[in-house]
Amino acid sequence: MQNLKNIKIEDVSYLGNLTNEEKTFRKKNLSDFQTHGFPSKKNEEWRFIDLNSLLLKNSSKLELISKNLVNDKIIDNILRTFPIDLSDKNYILSVDGFIKKIEIKHEEKNCYKIERSVDINKLSSKDPLECLNNALNTDYIKLIINENYSFNKPLVILNYSNELMNSVSLNQKFDISINKNSKLSLINFYNYKSKKSFYNFHQYYFLHEGSILKNYSIDLSDNSNLNYIKTNIDLSKNSISENFIITQGSEYSKNEISCNLIEPYSSAFVNGIINLNNQKKHEIRSKINHIAPNTKSYQLIKCILSENSKAVYQGKIFVDKEAQKTDGYQLSKAILLNQNTEFNAKPELEIYADDVKCSHGSSSGSLDDNKIFYLMTRGLNKNQSKKLLIDGFILDVLDKITDISVKKIVKNILGIN
């Protein structure tokens, strides 16, 4: 990390020519990051898994991407070998942090807008990782969907990285604004081939009145990268955001998701599956802020841990004193399949209003031997019985996916019928 500590904005080749305003902005954020460094274990939000030591262990030095390794042939190849069928989907392809292709062919041209330059006046943060992102982000895209328009097909954001990338720090931003009574299904697909790199993604969503966002995040194939995704969702009146996270591929991953229910009758759903093996360490941290009355939130997280893996779930429901009639629910469950696995949970409630219904639950343990025995008496072998029980365990989370085509994809990938 030596380089990130000493680097200057002028030295970053991919930034090209910056306006003075942008240069000052990036410089300020970089110096903020450099003073604070990566968050340490002393930080309450990072207490369970120490990012600092992981970074040190994984790659002694993080570099910035220096040259573009991608040509059209490689892009074609990526699209051809992609794990899911893209023919009936819209997609945005991002390779090594740069957006290479935007293909929104199933939608009417005048119903959405794409912007490529960041409005730096809106960005300010004390979070060191957000500062790092503000300072060094490689590429930015903002999608604005007009009023009363529902996307016909899901939009897939393909995040791909090249196998030649090693120990690179990548920062990227997405911004999506959905106008009144519009609808979008979004799949964030992470497919990394790079090694030991650190990804720092920041996503911002704004949902206007009556709009619906279905946001699915999928990280499946094994890779040795560290993946940090921070999502912020602001919800207006009557809007709904459905979030689903499957995380199993990266060596380390942290999904941080904040849902701000700022107007009445908005609802947020955060569901997820953490499925780990080897030494992987994954974390989901959710924060649901009930700011307005009559808002609803629901969270269900299930973890399956084997070998030496570790999963963490930190979920917080915050209810402001104005947010009467809040309905908040949160449940996390973990199955520990091996002696060396670890599950940590911190389900938190912070409530300042009295007319609310809030509850949370958390449980962790092994597979029930009686159930395995029952299945084995019915003729299944031990592994089959275990698989059946685990499939059953995650099936009820999968059922929370309301987009049928996405549910099908996910089930296919996980091998559940």
Place this chain on the structure above:
Amino acid sequence: MREKEIDKLKDYKYGFTTDIENIKSPKGLSENTIKFISKAKNEPEWMLKWRLSAFERLQKIQEPNWQKPKYPKINYQDLYYYSAPKTTQSKVKNLSDLDPKILDTYKKLGIPLDEQKKLNGIAVDAVFDSVSVATTFKDTLSKVGVIFCSISEAIQKHPELVKKYLGSVIPISDHFFATLNSAVFTDGSFVYIPEGVKCPMELSTYFRINASQTGQFERTLIIADKNSYVSYLEGCTAPMRDENQLHAANVELVALEGAEIKYSTVQNWYPGDENGKGGIYNFVTKRGLCKGDNSKISWTQVETGSSITWKYPSCILKGDNSVGEFYSIAITNNHQKADTGTKMIHIGKNTKSKIISKGISAGKADNTYRGLVDIFPNAKNSQNYTQCDSLLMGNRCGAHTIPYIKNRNSDSNIAHEATTSKISEDQLFYCQQRGLNSEEAVSLIVNGFCKEVLQQLPMEFAVEAQKLVGISLEGSVG
């Protein structure tokens, strides 16, 4: 008494002060203060050394600040660390030797010091400001070999036990307030139950802060030897004062093989007035060690007083098959703040723990449950069940739940549940329809909400606690 003061006393009936002569240590925290305390108590050299090493440690560590209730910085140099009623300077052999004013105070508090309370069968150790003033039923207890005395007496008479166990559960290097206590603790209770003895009566301590500008730092050490049993009760009150007073006690429990300790607290320190002025800072470290196999420690607490309550009675389940339990009711009203919960550390195999916590928040109060369940990799077949419920009254108060759950053993099971709700209009209506007024109705419903915990208290305390629950919430509805 002026009318205003009488009015005040109606709210907190233990708010009176007792006018007796006190001997105080020099003001402020220094090596000299510690030497003064040690000398006043006629302590042996090793004890003074122990205190001084804690003091040395204290210089290097910082006051923690991660807790939810924030408080103005405490000036540790502005406190008296030792305050003793003058009459106890010479040895008290008999209750009649005590200053009648002290006895009077305890009578007002309803503490069974005198013989007529023999019927209750409770042995009492009463701690006034900093020193233990009277211990009853000594003879009956000594017949079965139970040692129940003040910790200063134990240092003199049973140094081998004190040396062995003092600081074995809460080491002097623990955290700021525990270390502070180790340096300046003044008195407290000491209990030793010998092997195979079931303590014939409930043991009880009553704490009272009387002098102003004093901090109370008592230290309790309970050791239950193999296959023994003891039930211990603790009650606390303080006069009403405008200043905030600090109470930083350490309680250590050690349960050896097959032993069981039941520790109950009814804490009713002065909570401050309805504008949040005054009141006790109750920053207490309580920790029990299930050292031997098959041992059990059970904490029950009813926390209604103090302006800030900040404590986590914990169990370290080291012995195989050991059991830890925690039952808690925390009631906060007006400007009171509580940040309380427990830690269950599962180290041994087949260890079990159960946590039932009920938080009630009214007025402008803030109530936080913070707990840790940690199952170590070798703690095979361990189990934990946690339930924490919060009740909110009004929309100016807060209820928070912050559990930390760590499972590092695949054979172990943890289940955690938490709910937050309010008293429904229907429930109130139903009770009022049957002739209860709104306050009685609230008291009834809250008592029902807390029933699981109240049931764990010994008889005498349960009745008192039930009343306390009702009184603490007076004026919070309607």
